[in-house]
Amino acid sequence: MVKISVLQHAPSVHLPARPGDPTPTTRNLDPLMHPFARARERNRALNAAKMDKLFAKPFVGALEGHIDAVEVLCKKPGSLSAVASGSWDGGVILHNVSERKHIRRIQGAHKGKVSGLCFAQDDRLLSCGVDSKIKLWDASPQDDITEQRPLNEYPGKSAFNSIDHHRSDPLFATASNIVQIWDETKSAAISNLTFPTSTETITSVRFNLSETSVLGSIGSDRTFTLYDIRTGKAERRIVMQMSSNALAWSPTFPTNVLLASEDHNLYTFDVRQLKTPTHIYKGHVAAVMSCDWSPTGLEFVSGGWDRTVRIWKEGQGTRPEVYHTKRMQRVSSSIFTADARFVLTGSDDGNVRIWKAKASEKLGIITARERAAIEYRDTLKDKWKHDNEVGRIQRNRHLPKPVYQAAKLKRTMLDTRAVKEERRRKHTRAGESKPNAERKKVVITEQT
């Protein structure tokens, strides 16, 4: 018998055991064998940061239909696609975001603008307007999408500015010059909540999502007021330097409330400690008109008078992601979708726009390998963010010229103010005036 030596081909060594498995690799894990590991990783991080910018295409699409500015947007709880929008023309449109179609179109739902929208239980929609009416609509998909008749109508005494539904009970709250709690089954408000000295308009009211009996409202008297329907009282009120335009309760941190202020900033407050905000988010160059938390509670979106949409990370007060287009006008409403992947904004140009929450995210199916590569890139970017070049690329934002100029001007003004303050302090008697922390300037008084 002649022994023949052949080249051995053992597929188990270099091929995956099963179709889905990763390819087995053989490598030397001794760090001494890889003297250039660091250099290579840095290079990869640099490339990842560049790719991130290269593939940053956040705009997904626009939902048309309104003939005037979109004032208000709301998403249906527990649904990914159903979104309602209300406009200054008094029309309400129910969109299917994933198909980009209208489910319902209600022309002239209100006289004047639709100031508030929210979904009630059982696929119904509540809308309120400046015509002092609250209307309950059927929001289920039907053949005739333009049916006009409301299911119910709740008359009010003054123009409504905002409406919000209780998370589980058939209750909703409206904001006019007072905050009222309504029962869906009753035609009149079941209770009025108001802070005794409050005389101004309440611009917005929101139920807390987790602590469901707690409400917050903001008013044109520069206040934020906290209510509880269990105690039936307006419990506490803070007066700030500037009035707020929108508020949102955090879905994951139930004590946190986010206020979009007229002074270009956003503030988060902890309702247990209202004296100072927990964070200040600076970035907009004009009043912030709307804000909404991501369902994760770790991000939020804000739309501003400066025609930009910004996406912030919770606890990181600067350098938000900035979205803008040439045609988008002042952003009056912005919401996150329920899966935290998309952002919807309604603006003065009458469009509802869909954006990706992460600009360079790839839509569609992602294989396991690709996911691993993406995660690796993200890790690298995070690890090397302190590197000069990588950090610079990551920090870089392209802004429309007016926004850029406004930001520059604002920075100059603030710097000048700071310098002036510094000089003033320098020339007063020592210890007479101390620098005031920025967070302590926000709230003027806390009223009990």
Add this chain to the structure above:
Amino acid sequence: MSEDLRVRLIGENEDDERMDSGDDEEIESDDAFDESDEEKYGFYFPSNDHDEEEDALSTSEDAPEALEELQDFISTLDSADDKKRKSNDVSTQSASKKRRLMQERTEAGDEGEFGVSVRGSTALKLDDLLAPLASSSALTTLKKSIKVLTSTSNKTKTLSAPLPQRAQERLDREAAYEQTKEEVDKWSATMKRIKQAEHLSFPLQAQSEGRVSNLELAAKFKPSNELESAVDNLLKSAQLRDQDIAGTEALKMAHLSVEEVAARRAELRMMRELAFRVDKKAKRIAKIKSKAYRRIRKKQRERLGGEEGDADVDVEDAEARLKAEVERARERATLRHKTTGKWAKAMQGREELDVDQRQAIGEMLERGEKLRRRIQGEMSGDESEENESDDEEQDVETIKQGAFEELAMLNASDVLSADIGSKSVFNMKFMRDAAERQIREADAAADDFLNEMGGVESESDDDACGDRTVTEGPSVQRVGGRVVYHPGTIPYTKPVDSHASETSSVTLQSADLVQDSPKSLNSISSPIISSPTQESNPWLVTSSSSGPSRKRSEVLVQKGSDALAKSTNKLKKRIAKGGEEKERIQDDAVLEIDADNVLTALEPASTPAVINTKHKLKGKGKEKPKNDSVAVQISPADADDSDEHSEVDEQERTLERKRKGGKGKGVTAFKQRELVTLAFAGDNVVQAFEDLKQSEIEADAPREVDTTLPGWGSWGGTGTKKFPPRPNLIKKIAGVEPSSRADYKKAHVIISEKRDKKAAKYLVKELPYPYTSHAQYARSMDIPVGAEWNTRVGFQRGTLPRVVKKMGTVIEPLVKAS
């Protein structure tokens, strides 16, 4: 006014009632708030009530009769013992006051339903009104709250004015806020956990889909097709389904008494035990058998070893003898058995040996031992021949006897436990058969063994011999200068014919010592054994205490069958013995050995030799040199740790010692030093280093370069003045001042001041935020995360994002766990 008051007072009660019934639909929102407030805040209730009382009082201050009435009312609510009397008083008083009231009453007051009741009859009292409420908790709380008022002295019946409404409301709000804060604060632990979580997978409160257990499936199971239903029916009819089995068991056990159950249990246990008994017996027999065999075999071997000395010589033919002679001659020629050879000496000096060398040493020692055995084979073998063989005979008998007895005992115990309980599984035929078969096998094994043992005397010798011939080749022994051949040697001859010669190594039996008598050998070896160095060896210490000194070392080496252990043991002994040898032999040979040793100055074996000779010359005892030698042996090991120069140092030290010891060695010492200097001749390292550093410093130093181009900007020719270079043409290069260098005043290093541009890319200006030290940050950046440098799992863990969201999954806000 009083009407008002009364209405209010009674209305209060009605309010209380309403609170009980819980329908507050009709009341105004303000009232509703008050009420709800009271409901929520029990602690506020009394004070509120109090306030309202006060309110009532303040409003009716101008009406004294009303005040009186209130006082009456309060007095009615006094302590229980004098209640009756008081009630009478009240009735009379109310009766008396009725008239006066009537005068001042307006008509509107008359029409009120309460007015009627009060005025209508004297019989109706407040107590009557309160009677149906006697059991309600609201009344008791009211009473309790009023008790405070009544308990105070009669003088201060007026109550303090209530707080203004706004102040009151503020207090309420504060209380409510505290309550809400408390409620909201219950989330703080959850929020903290989310904040600190390393990885978050949304939705956070998604319930995991648990796996379906078998029990669950079985519980839900319903027969769907024909087969399943048929099986189910069968099971049902046999009552073998899960639920039935429990039932039948319960039924069976129901009529049994406790004793019966216990008996059943015992029987079961018995059965279980019997099932294992046969196995156990078989094992035991096997053990007895093998033990007996082994012991007999051992004895035989020992005996044979003794007999071998005068085994038949004539079996071997001349051819084999010739062959052996040739082999022996060859062995002699190789001289590999000697430790006095050059190679052996070199090996002795080595501290660490590689595998080949170790093998070679082992081989050498083996050879030496073989030879020595041949030389002395005769005298050790004969000593204990007779008595041992006697013992042996006797022993074999006793061993066998013991084994038989044990077997007999085993059988007897079997017989005792042979009968089993009356009715059990073991009484079934197949079980019995199986058990019998097993028992039969075990018995057969025992019988076999008995047979074997019985006839062992005739066979065992042959068997043993056969075994041996298989394992060993024909062996050669030399007895007193005569070579003896026999078919098989006993491998364990060593312990029997042993001689301390292992310690009195081959060196002693080398050419010059062979002619010494065996007695002298013994006399040499015995003092060596008791020498201090050997006692310091733990192995030897234990052995010396255990047995006769003659056998000790041999046994030792045999036990440590490892070749390495053997060889090291021998080497050690040889080293230790070196001094004595030298002491004993005062010949030129000593000088020869010393000359060798000087060349290998580091060798621990050779140094003591030198010192020993020195001491010997001085005429000192031999203990001290031993200690010295130990010290010297240790030193090189220490020196290994230090730097490379230590080798030279060590050499010089040895040389020094030698020079001190004897002038005779001076020549070689000089040689050594010269060798070293020769090796490093012209190696001016220090100077070169200093020059290099100086040039480096100069290159980096700040300097001025004159960039004037000759002939430009100045006049040429004879008679022209030489101007100093213009300052704008002098280029100043800012370098590094020598005194500001990092290696300033550090003679042994050069630290480059050049900036590494490529490395600068990886540097950060300041320490990034979460890190607290440079080392921490550097460490975090050191470890790459890529798949090329990590295991697959490590890579996956390292790149796992903090927040994971599933595509198309609705993330609901947190829900309070109810």
